[in-house]
Each structure stands twice: as structure tokens, then as C-alpha cells.
Amino acid sequence: MHETMIAESLLEAISAEAAKQNAKPVNARISCGTLNAINDEVLCFAFEAITKGTLCEGMKLEIEHKPMQGLCKNCNESFKIDLSCLRCTKCGSEDFKLLPDAPLLLEEIEFQTEQ
Amino acid sequence: MYKVNVGKKILSANEEYALKNSQLLTEQKKLCLNMISSPGSGKTTILTRTISDLKDKIKIGVIEGDIQTEIDAERIRATKAPAIQINTDGACHLSAAQVNSALENLPISDLDLIFIENVGNLVCPSAFELGESAKIAVLSVAEGDDKPAKYPSIFAKSKAMLINKIDLLKAGVQIDFDIERAKADARKLNKGIEIFPISAKTGEGLAGWYDWLKREVKKLRL
Ligand SMILES: Nc1nc2c(ncn2[C@@H]2O[C@H](COP(=O)(O)OP(=O)(O)O)[C@@H](O)[C@H]2O)c(=O)[nH]1
Ligand SMILES: [Mg+2]
Ligand SMILES: [Zn+2]
Numbered sequence: 001m002h003e004t005m006i007a008e009s010l011l012e013a014i015s016a017e018a019a020k021q022n023a024k025p026v027n028a029r030i031s032c033g034t035l036n037a038i039n040d041e042v043l044c045f046a047f048e049a050i051t052k053g054t055l056c057e058g059m060k061l062e063i064e065h066k067p068m069q070g071l072c073k074n075c076n077e078s079f080k081i082d083l084s085c086l087r088c089t090k091c092g093s094e095d096f097k098l099l100p101d102a103p104l105l106l107e108e109i110e111f112q113t114e115q
Numbered sequence: 116m117y118k119v120n121v122g123k124k125i126l127s128a129n130e131e132y133a134l135k136n137s138q139l140l141t142e143q144k145k146l147c148l149n150m151i152s153s154p155g156s157g158k159t160t161i162l163t164r165t166i167s168d169l170k171d172k173i174k175i176g177v178i179e180g181d182i183q184t185e186i187d188a189e190r191i192r193a194t195k196a197p198a199i200q201i202n203t204d205g206a207c208h209l210s211a212a213q214v215n216s217a218l219e220n221l222p223i224s225d226l227d228l229i230f231i232e233n234v235g236n237l238v239c240p241s242a243f244e245l246g247e248s249a250k251i252a253v254l255s256v257a258e259g260d261d262k263p264a265k266y267p268s269i270f271a272k273s274k275a276m277l278i279n280k281i282d283l284l285k286a287g288v289q290i291d292f293d294i295e296r297a298k299a300d301a302r303k304l305n306k307g308i309e310i311f312p313i314s315a316k317t318g319e320g321l322a323g324w325y326d327w328l329k330r331e332v333k334k335l336r337l
């Protein structure tokens with residue numbers, strides 16, 4: 001599963017930030033586009049498995065899915081794409097182009113404050 | 116507890132390799148097509164036939180991705196074309212780093228076109244850029260005409276789509292596959308997608324696919 005590779009890349013990025021902060025990470029929020037094809041359950045499972053025995057063990061992942069966006073060629077507005085109804089939500093036109101999909105981002109990490 | 120804003124791209128290592136691959140291919144003016152489909156839709160059969168039929172016109176090399184085994188690379192080598200096998204060892208997609216080392220082992224300067232046969236999977240490979248010139252989605256009529264509607268990402272990202280095994284529709288096999296529906300669904304998200312209904316077995320429809328390949332190779336030479 002490609003989620004394993006994503007989990008490894010995440011662990012690396014979080015560990016680097018944790019070293020900078022010299023603190024224990026507790027939660028992380030990531031965001032992704034539709035085309036990243038991420039299954040939340042699979043990613044969380046993979047992340048849990050590879051963080052065993054690391055500083056990130058027990059961390060919680062929050063995954064935000066950003067919808068695909070279209071740019072209407074008729075009214076020039078961008079809109080959220082609904083795969084079951086492929087038309088501009090503002091004017092109803094079917095003439096639109098797909099905007100680039102959201103990238104896979106590590107948005108935010110929450111750290112424990114030292115006692 | 117306190118929060119730190121990071122805003123860092125994940126999988127940036129893959130993107131860096133993809134960029135390297137794409138720079139190499141652009142510099143050398145080579146066309147590189149990443150073939151993506153479910154297992155068994157006929158990618159290797161399409162490749163072996165394409166290589167043989169075009170052997171006097173386009174010099175083709177292949178990067179074969181499979182979870183295990185060297186079987187597909189051997190099928191390609193039987194046509195005399197160079198092939199590098201990558202075994203992903205369980206992973207559901209090829210990575211740009213794997214393609215980078217395969218490119219180093221192919222005699223690129225002798226080739227016009229490099230095909231990458233990705234691991235059989237309609238979802239995951241479309242999330243990993245390899246630095247290819249374009250993606251090609253392959254769908255066989257045995258899989259059902261609802262695939263473009265159900266798996267939009269690969270069809271949205273592909274420059275062309277091959278609908279393979281159309282011989283089955285004529286052979287009286289019980290298959291409900293509406294080519295027009297598959298085409299219309301693929302075009303909803305990707306107006307410019309080229310669509311070629313073909314049979315790698317009988318050769319039907321391949322002429323259009325070959326003309327398209329010749330045009331794309333020629334574009335790079337200009
Ligand atoms: N009837 C028919 N069978 C095909 C065609 N193309 C491939 N096949 C068969 O489909 C099976 C899978 O083909 P293969 O090329 O290995 O698919 P891959 O997994 O996508 O590489 C093989 O048994 C092929 O002989 C076709 O156009 N028509
Ligand atoms: Mg194959
Ligand atoms: Zn996967």
C-alpha cells in the first residue's frame with residue numbers, strides 16, 4: 001500500500017520538527033487532495049505500525065481531504081467538484097477545467113509542553 | 116500543549132526524483148509513457164504487440180513494474196526490445212527513484228520512446244508522479260464500463276486511454292460494456308483525452324494508437 005510510504009515520509013518530517021522543538025509530538029494534521037488516493041484507515045494503521053518504538057508512538061493523525069476544484073469557462077468562477085454531478089455549481093455550465101489537485105501537506109504538529 | 120505550523124510537502128523525495136527524470140527525458144527529447152491499469156487489462160500484451168508492429172519506425176524500451184517476478188520483462192525482451200524489471204516487493208505503485216535507476220540502466224540514447232508498465236492498480240500509481248511525459252490509462256472491456264466514473268483520478272490525469280479487448284464484445288461473450296458510456300465518463304473530467312478502443316489480440320483499432328504514438332514522438336524531435 002502506498003500509505004506505508006506516505007507514513008514513512010510523515011514520520012521523517014515529524015521527527016525532524018520534533019528534534020528542532022526538542023519536544024514530544026502528540027497530534028499532527030495533514031491535508032491531501034483527491035488524487036493522492038489516501039485511505040484514512042490504512043494511513044493511520046500504517047503510521048501506528050511504523051511509529052512503534054519511536055518518539056512519535058501513540059500520536060494521533062488528523063487527515064483533511066481537500067475536494068477537487070474546477071474553473072468554469074463560462075462564468076470564470078472556481079467551484080468544488082461533485083463527481084456525481086459534473087457541472088459548475090454557480091451557473092450550471094458543463095464547460096470547465098480541472099484545477100491542480102491539492103498537494104499532500106504536513107500542516108501542523110501539536111507538541112507536549114514539558115512538565 | 117502548543118502547535119507548530121509546518122506546511123511541509125510530504126513525499127517531496129518522490130517529487131525530486133520525478134523532476135530529475137523529467138529533466139533527463141526532456142534534455143534527451145525522449146517520450147516516456149506511464150501505463151496504468153488494473154491487473155490483467157492487457158498492458159504487457161499491448162506493449163509487445165506495439166514494439167513488434169513499430170519496430171522499423173520507433174525504437175522502444177520498457178521499464179516493467181511488478182510486485183514480484185521478472186515474467187513481464189522477459190515477455191518484452193522476447194521482442195528484442197530492452198527491458199528493465201523493477202520489483203516493488205509488495206508496494207502498489209512505482210516510485211520516481213525506482214524509475215530513475217531503471218533509466219540509468221536503459222540505453223536511452225538509442226531509444227525514441229520509453230514505456231513504463233506500472234504495477235497493476237487503478238488507484239495508487241496515479242498518486243505518484245514519475246517524471247513521465249504522459250500517463251496512459253488502460254481499461255479492458257472485461258472490467259466494466261463504470262471504471263472511469265468510479266476511479267476518476269487516473270482518467271482525469273491521463274493524456275490517452277486505451278479500451279482493450281474489444282474483440283470480446285464481438286465474440287459473443289456475455290459482457291455488458293458500453294464503449295460510449297466509458298468514453299463519455301472519461302471525457303467529463305478530461306475533455307482532451309484521446310481514446311482508442313483496441314484489441315491487442317486481433318489488432319483492431321491499433322492503427323489509431325500507432326499514429327498517435329508516431330505524432331507524439333515526432334513532436335519531441337522538432
Ligand atoms: N481477448 C483478449 N485478450 C487479451 C487482449 N489483450 C490481452 N489479453 C489477455 O489478457 C491477459 C492479461 O494480459 P497482460 O498483457 O498480461 O495484462 P497486464 O497485467 O495488464 O500486463 C492475457 O491472458 C492476455 O492474453 C485482447 O485484446 N483480447
Ligand atoms: Mg503486465
Ligand atoms: Zn496503494
Ligand SMILES: [Zn+2]
Nearest residue numbers: 072075088091
Ligand atoms: Zn459557471
